[in-house]
Amino acid sequence: MLKETIASAFRSKGKSSMKRSELIWTLTLDLGWFSHEDAKRVIDLALERGLLVENDELRPTFDLEEVEIPIDFKPDPATIFSDRPVFDRIVQEIAEKSGKSFGEVIAMINRRQEELGNLLSVEVVALIIAKELGIDISKFIDEVEREILN
Numbered sequence: 001m002l003k004e005t006i007a008s009a010f011r012s013k014g015k016s017s018m019k020r021s022e023l024i025w026t027l028t029l030d031l032g033w034f035s036h037e038d039a040k041r042v043i044d045l046a047l048e049r050g051l052l053v054e055n056d057e058l059r060p061t062f063d064l065e066e067v068e069i070p071i072d073f074k075p076d077p078a079t080i081f082s083d084r085p086v087f088d089r090i091v092q093e094i095a096e097k098s099g100k101s102f103g104e105v106i107a108m109i110n111r112r113q114e115e116l117g118n119l120l121s122v123e124v125v126a127l128i129i130a131k132e133l134g135i136d137i138s139k140f141i142d143e144v145e146r147e148i149l150n
Helices: 002-013 020-030 036-048 086-098 102-115 122-132 138-149
Strands: 052-054 058-060
Touching: 002 020, 002 036, 002 058, 002 138, 020 036, 036 052, 086 102, 086 122, 086 138, 102 122, 122 138
Parallel strands: none
Antiparallel strands: 052 058
């Protein structure tokens, strides 16, 4: 969701870079998504997660056009600022969209991980399970990749 938020802000201005103050303005007043303080937190989090780099201006580290943004997109600050591990959020998403309990989803992931010889991380196995159930997990892919590679 953070990546979509950043992409939406830059796309709304038709720019590939912005001064910090302009991005804050865009997130708060233009789009009306965040308070001033939360917009600063969004930027700091995007920098921390490697979605933005800052020299004189802020620039996304990804291709803005490759990010799919739903027409009715509106970021959820609780999700963006969540300290919950990505694995927990993936399991929660699977549980909510499949009608299974959190425990059932964990059991499915554990079984599949064993079937795969414990060669893949639980995050990757969770993504596989979600995909098999027809659940869109695209919003988690970059975060899982960063978690695995770091």
